[in-house]
Amino acid sequence: MLSRQDVNKVSLLARLQLTEAELDTMTSQLGQIVGYVEQLNELDTKSVEPLSHPVDVKNVFRDDVLQPSLPRETMLANAPHASDEFYLVPAVLGD
Amino acid sequence: MSNYDIIIGLEVHVQLQTATKLFCGCSTQFGAEPNTQTCPVCTGMPGTLPVMNRKAFDLAVRTALALNCQIAPFTKWDRKQYYYPDLPKGYQISQFDLPFSHDGWLEISDPKGKIEPKRLRIQRVHLEEDAGKSMHDEVAGSADSRIDLNRTGTPLLEIVTQPDMRSPAEAKAFLTELKLLLTYLGVSDCNMQEGSLRVDGNINLHVHTDAGKIATPIVEVKNMNSFRSVERALTYEAERLWDVWQESKQKLGDVPKQTRGWDDQANITRGQRHKEESSDYRYFPDPDLVPVTVSSERVAEVQSGLGELPAALRTRLETSYGITPYDSDVIVNQGRAAADYYLAVADGVADGKLASNWFQQDVLRTLNDRSLTIEQFGVPATALVALLKKIKGGELDNARGRQVFAAMLDQGLSADAAMQALGFEQVDESELVALCQEIVAANPKIVADVKGGNAKAAGSFVGMAKKKNKNVNPARVQEICLQLIAQM
Numbered sequence: 264m265l266s267r268q269d270v271n272k273v274s275l276l277a278r279l280q281l282t283e284a285e286l287d288t289m290t291s292q293l294g295q296i297v298g299y300v301e302q303l304n305e306l307d308t309k310s311v312e313p314l315s316h317p318v319d320v321k322n323v324f325r326d327d328v329l330q331p332s333l334p335r336e337t338m339l340a341n342a343p344h345a346s347d348e349f350y351l352v353p354a355v356l357g358d
Numbered sequence: 359m360s361n362y363d364i365i366i367g368l369e370v371h372v373q374l375q376t377a378t379k380l381f382c383g384c385s386t387q388f389g390a391e392p393n394t395q396t397c398p399v400c401t402g403m404p405g406t407l408p409v410m411n412r413k414a415f416d417l418a419v420r421t422a423l424a425l426n427c428q429i430a431p432f433t434k435w436d437r438k439q440y441y442y443p444d445l446p447k448g449y450q451i452s453q454f455d456l457p458f459s460h461d462g463w464l465e466i467s468d469p470k471g472k473i474e475p476k477r478l479r480i481q482r483v484h485l486e487e488d489a490g491k492s493m494h495d496e497v498a499g500s501a502d503s504r505i506d507l508n509r510t511g512t513p514l515l516e517i518v519t520q521p522d523m524r525s526p527a528e529a530k531a532f533l534t535e536l537k538l539l540l541t542y543l544g545v546s547d548c549n550m551q552e553g554s555l556r557v558d559g560n561i562n563l564h565v566h567t568d569a570g571k572i573a574t575p576i577v578e579v580k581n582m583n584s585f586r587s588v589e590r591a592l593t594y595e596a597e598r599l600w601d602v603w604q605e606s607k608q609k610l611g612d613v614p615k616q617t618r619g620w621d622d623q624a625n626i627t628r629g630q631r632h633k634e635e636s637s638d639y640r641y642f643p644d645p646d647l648v649p650v651t652v653s654s655e656r657v658a659e660v661q662s663g664l665g666e667l668p669a670a671l672r673t674r675l676e677t678s679y680g681i682t683p684y685d686s687d688v689i690v691n692q693g694r695a696a697a698d699y700y701l702a703v704a705d706g707v708a709d710g711k712l713a714s715n716w717f718q719q720d721v722l723r724t725l726n727d728r729s730l731t732i733e734q735f736g737v738p739a740t741a742l743v744a745l746l747k748k749i750k751g752g753e754l755d756n757a758r759g760r761q762v763f764a765a766m767l768d769q770g771l772s773a774d775a776a777m778q779a780l781g782f783e784q785v786d787e788s789e790l791v792a793l794c795q796e797i798v799a800a801n802p803k804i805v806a807d808v809k810g811g812n813a814k815a816a817g818s819f820v821g822m823a824k825k826k827n828k829n830v831n832p833a834r835v836q837e838i839c840l841q842l843i844a845q846m
Contacts, residue, residue, distance in 0.1 A: 276439075276440070276441070276638055276640070277441065278441045315434045315456075315643050315649050316643065316648055317645070318648065320648045321648055321649050321650065322648070322650055322651060323409060323410065323647075323648050324409070324410050324412035324415065325383075325409040325410065325411060325412065326411075326412060326413075327376050327377050327378050327413035327414070328378065328383060329377055329378055329383055329384075329385055330378070330382070330383025330384070330397075332384045332385070332394060332395050332396055332397050333396065333397050333398070335391070335392075335393045335394050338393060338396050338397075338401065338507075341403075344502070348391070348392045348393060348504075348506075349392055349493075349504035349506060350443075350505035351502040351503070351504060351505070352443040352492070352505055353501070353503070354494055354501055354502065354503050355442075355443055355492045355494055355503040
């Protein structure tokens with residue numbers, strides 16, 4: 264089952280700050296989802312080939328042909344913070 | 359004395375030369391205005407669908423085969439999840455458990471003998487998308503970092519070696535040979551300044567102790583911006599690891615893998631964030647992309663179209679053109695276009711050694727002195743062939759040949775026109791013989807000297823002949839005079 268520690272770690276990786284109360288709620292709710300999916304483990308899949316994609320389609324390609332990009336102001340308009348040229352984010356240092 | 363072995367493995371990222379990104383039609387052109395080459399697909403907007411660039415996959419397979427890799431008959435793409443401001447989707451589309459190729463090798467050698475020839479194993483080559491760029495301007499005192507997403511989604515090949523390198527010099531040799539191979543294949547421009555080729559190094563030590571060899575913790579070194587800095591950074595890091603070992607006696611597994619950045623100015627590495635465990639990336643198959651299969655027929659087809667690669671060309675130059683391994687290495691390492699120039703000259707004049715001498719001493723020196731590429735070089739191979747034929751045929755000596763070469767280079771002349779401009783005329787053979795007969799007859803003392811066994815005395819005939827006709831070929835004068843004397 265999913266532990267409180269697991270949820271804490273996942274929230275850290277997802278850059279989510281959870282309060283103690285939220286952590287409890289998430290542990291319970293996520294635990295139920297994982298538990299539900301875990302039922303699949305009851306099936307014997309020894310003779311079933313691993314499936315990497317639900318749709319049986321392979322080899323879909325496009326040609327290396329230029330398409331117009333979106334205007335910069337259109338793209339930047341979606342960002343919480345931006346200058347005329349760049350997305351602006353809190354300082355990223357040391358990496 | 360060294361009581362440890364240095365163990366190095368490399369991860370090389372290479373941008374593939376496609377016009378468009380891996381999953382959308384945005385341009386991959388370097389140097390564009392920030393954030394002008396993006397669209398909803400490469401910035402990961404909801405509801406968009408990435409579609410694989412066929413050329414990127416073809417170039418990837420081409421490269422893997424040139425690296426002697428096995429091509430997987432079935433391959434898929436996975437989401438590698440981490441949060442970073444230059445990764446707008448919150449995941450990178452990469453390959454996890456089923457890369458399109460694995461288990462290859464690349465051979466390194468050095469005719470100067472600084473390193474032993476060695477076959478270095480490639481663990482895997484996979485195809486993924488590049489991230490954007492983040493910049494922080496500390497001088498401006500701004501609290502924000504700026505993000506440019508133009509690079510986001512550029513096709514990137516990740517080449518992972520086995521930890522087979524035993525010195526920083528071997529690591530540098532591997533990278534040099536890899537870059538040469540990639541440029542011969544035409545799959546990447548490998549420009550490190552523009553980030554087309556990026557290198558991370560994994561390094562640790564195997565310390566020899568009474569209890570056997572002990573492996574130290576592995577460190578990943580980043581921010582190495584040239585092959586020279588790779589060598590310096592790894593040299594520094596090996597020494598640092600030795601110091602750490604002596605102090606801490608920490609073994610592999612005692613501490614998490616550390617990431618350190620190379621500071622080229624300070625000549626040191628500095629610690630960075632601890633590397634997240636690979637399971638923390640929570641890879642899972644990307645449901646937006648379908649798998650790719652590659653038939654053995656397709657593999658054979660790409661294999662047969664690889665063309666001549668550097669190692670094979672070196673061997674051919676040594677065996678068919680009669681030049682030394684050192685010379686063939688110099689020529690091949692100049693890149694395909696320069697090697698083709700050499701081949702055209704060598705074939706044209708039917709003399710591999712003469713062509714090699716002129717190519718290295720005159721052509722390459724000019725390119726270096728004037729910072730030119732072979733494509734910008736003003737003397738076409740056919741023109742150099744014409745000049746070398748005159749030298750080989752005795753019409754010009756080397757000294758005059760160089761004067762003609764300089765005139766061809768600076769005035770864009772043909773060999774004949776350059777000779778005419780310099781007032782060099784070919785002296786008719788009968789005229790030359792007559793001239794030699796004249797000076798031999800006029801110098802019985804020298805003739806006696808030569809007959810007495812001092813062949814060198816004939817050298818003074820050259821000066822005399824030149825006084826009478828400045829266009830005579832010195833070597834021919836000496837030859838003819840000696841023949842005449844021998845007949846006397």
